[in-house]
Amino acid sequence: MSKTTTYNNPFAQQSAGTRPFVAALLTSQIAGLTMAVVVMAVFTLFLGKGPIFPVQVIGSIVFGEAAVNGFHAGAFLAGLVVHQGVALFWGGVFGCLAIAAKIHTAPRALALGLIVATISMVDTYILVPMAMDALHGVDIWNREVPIFWNWAAHAVFGLSYILYPKILSRLEK
Numbered sequence: 001m002s003k004t005t006t007y008n009n010p011f012a013q014q015s016a017g018t019r020p021f022v023a024a025l026l027t028s029q030i031a032g033l034t035m036a037v038v039v040m041a042v043f044t045l046f047l048g049k050g051p052i053f054p055v056q057v058i059g060s061i062v063f064g065e066a067a068v069n070g071f072h073a074g075a076f077l078a079g080l081v082v083h084q085g086v087a088l089f090w091g092g093v094f095g096c097l098a099i100a101a102k103i104h105t106a107p108r109a110l111a112l113g114l115i116v117a118t119i120s121m122v123d124t125y126i127l128v129p130m131a132m133d134a135l136h137g138v139d140i141w142n143r144e145v146p147i148f149w150n151w152a153a154h155a156v157f158g159l160s161y162i163l164y165p166k167i168l169s170r171l172e173k
Contacts, residue, residue, distance in 0.1 A: 019168060019171045019172060020095060020098055020099050020103075020168055021092075021095040021096075021099060022095075022171060023095075023164055023167045023168035023171050024091050024092070024094045024095030024098055024164060025088060025091045025092065025095060026091075026167050026171075027091060027094070027160070027161055027163050027164045027167050028087045028088055028090060028091020028092075028094065029084060029087060029088065029091070030160060030163060030167075031087060031091070031113070031156075031157045031158075031160030031161060031163075032083055032084050032086075032087025032088075032157065033084070034156060034157070034160045035087070035153050035154070035156045035157040035160070036054075036055065036080075036083060038152075038153060038156045039054045039149070039153045040052065040054060040055070042054075042149050042152070042153075046149075047146070047149070052071070052076055053068070053144075054079075054144075054145065055075075055076050055079035055080055055083065056068055056071075056072055056075040056076050056079055057079070057140060057141055057144045057145060058078070058079035058080075058082050058083050058141070059072065059074065059075030059076060059077070059078035059079030059080075059082065060075060060079075060132075060136070060140040060141070061078070061082060061128075061131060061132065061135065061141075062074070062075065062078040062082075063075045063078065064135070064136040064140070065136065065138075065140065067079075067140070068140060068144060086120075086123065087157070090116055090117075090120045090157075093116055093119075094112060094113065094116045094161060094164075097112055097116070098112060098164065103164070103165075104165055104168070105165055106162050106164075106165050106166075109161050109162055109163075109164040109165055110158075110159065110161060110162045112161065113157075113158040113159065113160065113161025113162065113164070114155070114158035114159065114161075115158070116158060116161070117154045117155060117157045117158025117159075118154070118158070120154060120157070121150075121151070121154055124141070124142065124147070124150050124154075128141045128142065129141075129142060
C-alpha cells in the first residue's frame, strides 16, 4: 500500500479577506528585497560605494555617523530590519487598498504598487529628516543617497507589486 503525500497550504484555511492581505505582506517583502538588491547594485556600479553601504545608511537611524564609516555589522543588521519593516508597513497599506479596490490583475496591482511607492516617499521628504535630525543632528540618509536614485529605488519597489496576483493565486490553492 503506497501513501500519497499531499501539500496542505496553511493559507488556504484563511478567509478570502485574509489571503489578499497576507499576499500583500509577502509581496512587500519580495519588493523590499528587490529594491535593496537594486540599490546595492546602483551604489556599487554608479556611486563608487560598496554594496552594503546603502543598508548601513538605513542602519544609521540607530547608529548615527558610525554606521557609514567603514563596515558596521550592527548598522547592516539594523538597516535590513528597518528596511524590511518599512516595506512590511507599506505592504499593509497596499493590502488594505488592494482589498478595498478588489485588485486581482497584474496591471492593476502594478498601478497601485506605483501609487503606494510614490506615497511612501513621505519617508524621504518628511519622516527620515525629522527622525535623523532629532536623533543625530544631521539627515544622513538624504546626505548619502542621491534623490534620483531614491526615487528609482521606490519605483522598483512599486513595480515589484506586479507579483501580487501571482502570490495571491498561490495562497488560494
